[in-house]
Amino acid sequence: MKSISELQKIREKVLSEVNLRQDRQDGIRIVVGMATCGIAAGARPVMQEFISEISKRNLLNVKVIQTGCIGMCRLEPIVEVYVPGQEKVTYVKMTPDKVARIVSEHIVNGKVVDEYTVGAQS
Amino acid sequence: MEFYRSHVLVCGGTGCTSSGSQTLIDEFEKCLKEANLDKEVKVVRTGCFGLCALGPIVIVYPEGAFYSMVKKEDVKEIVDEHLIKGRIVKRLLYHDTVEAGTDNVKSLNQVDFYKKQMRIALRNCGVIDPENIEEYIAMDGYTALAKVLTEMTPEQVIDELKRSGLRGRGGGGFPTGLKWEFAKNAPGDKKYVACNADEGDPGAFMDRSILEGDPHSVIEAMAIAGYTIGADQGYIYIRAEYPIAVKRLRIAIEQAREYGLLGKNIFGTGFNFDLDIRLGAGAFVCGEETALITSIEGHRGEPRPRPPFPAVKGLFGKPTLLNNVETYANITTIINRGADWFASIGTEKSKGTKVFALGGKITNTGLVEIPMGTTLREIVEEIGGGIPNGKKFKAAQTGGPSGGCIPAELIDVPIDYDSLTSIGSMMGSGGLIIMDEDNCMVDIAKFFLEFTVDESCGKCTPCRIGTKRLYELLEKITEGKGTLEDIDRIEKLCLSIKQGSLCGLGQTAPNPVLSTLRYFKDEYIAHVVDKKCPAGVCKALSNYEIIPEKCRGCGICAKNCPVGAISGQVKNPYHIDTEKCIKCGVCMTKCPFKAIVK
Incomplete structure (x- = not known):
């Protein structure tokens, strides 16, 4: 180790990973419905896309969580986004190619992608 | 770095490893691969979570689901339900993490066992993978070393430690x-830093757990110590009976060298420091500082008189700084968060926290770290979850064979160095053994003394012969052959051993006897005068009897008695021949009508 900046670099690189293990309630949660209906409709590639998008952007305060059946099986794959202090947003009929837009507009810039939400699609 | 959406943390401490956590890790990896989840879910082997009684323990993040007593067969269910479908497997959760009457899962910080704890020395145990230096770095690892090397003078480091009020965690409590x-001020061109990881107290395992769970915290602190006192070489003296700790320490030292955090020119500052491990053969006396130093030098581990203290004339005759593992584990946090923060925790003269290995008659056996000044009652009743089987708390033994006991009437005493010393016990390295009404205090004193008799190195007479004679006197009492004069003799002998012994081992060996005599003299007198053991432990003093009114004459006792001491006719009360009886207690456990008493 020749300098402190080297140490800092390693720290930042690994922090995003270890950070998952903190009992923190303040981050954004992306909840993917992964019951039989969700999986059958293709929830897994959607979730994987979220994971790779988040790691690409190195977003520290975002967690991807699975959940069971959300109830509107005909609209699966369903993804719910919880931003602390705001009402939850439900995206329906998700596909992997919709993911990048949600991450950049909603997760990063705070602007809900209206056309993908349950209100617009049902 | 790959991003994993979920981490499965499996405890890899000695306790959970012996209850099979390695097979769990293998099974998790196998099941995850089968489910095609191995790119999404990461399995991490960590250090001790502390709740050893419920091992093996598995924690799944981000949910923070705390699974206890997980078996190999359960792994597939966790993978299928929790990791694929996101449904937490409630039946495997530690019962205290589920809110009573509901299905809500509590955060770990809300659970009784963790609520009152404060983790400084154990901060990374059970959080990071101890075999991966990058995870330690992510938790602010080596930033304290960087800060010290680039921003602080040795005098400033010492000033910071002095203001923090940190005292030695190995037992003595000397201001660090x-x-x-x-x-630092000792004259000499060559100096050494050493770490005492020869944890010998029966029942204490915090140093082992720190080294198993967070070895870099000790390595970093030793490098800071090297810079402060002007040493470029350090030794960690650890017992060979800690194979997991030794292995992780070796990996950690190797990785630190690879990353240039040990070796030459650290952080480009020109500071050189390296570490070596020395294995001890597991002698209690080698935890004494002069004996430890002699043992590192390659000689037989025997103490020598002090002064000169190791700080002046230690390893190979050079000034040596020797601290215990837990003391080192506190250093980096003090540097990072400041002396004022550390000094705000604890009591007036004992700052910070202390790790205790909770054992004996307690529900939550395991490792706990509490702020100084926490009362024994809080540890036993809240963190420890109380005494099992509805028994009553009788006493707690602190400090192992060098310490003493705290009786039930002093349960509200705050735990810190000075209040423990004032009631005739001591902090010691942190073994905390809880005893209930079924423990005989004379027998406990005898047990600890037997340990010191075995472990006395034999160099000085008061310890070698004195402890042996003391043991014989206690043996006489537990066999019912003691007299009141023997009790006086015990007191006198204890004082001679304390005053005459060369090192800490002998000077503290009589403590368990003296403190039980102080608080439980009535039990000694019961053994001597009434020839009775109130707790029913001392075999020679207990007689088994059949209560005729309760006996239905089934004959089960007679069938099970290994020496044929029970006789009688079916459907009539049986009788025990006390001459033949060897007091094994089998009849009492077999009797379906509880008609046999001690």
């Missing part, structure tokens, strides 16, 4: 800042 100052 002062010790570092002595070593």
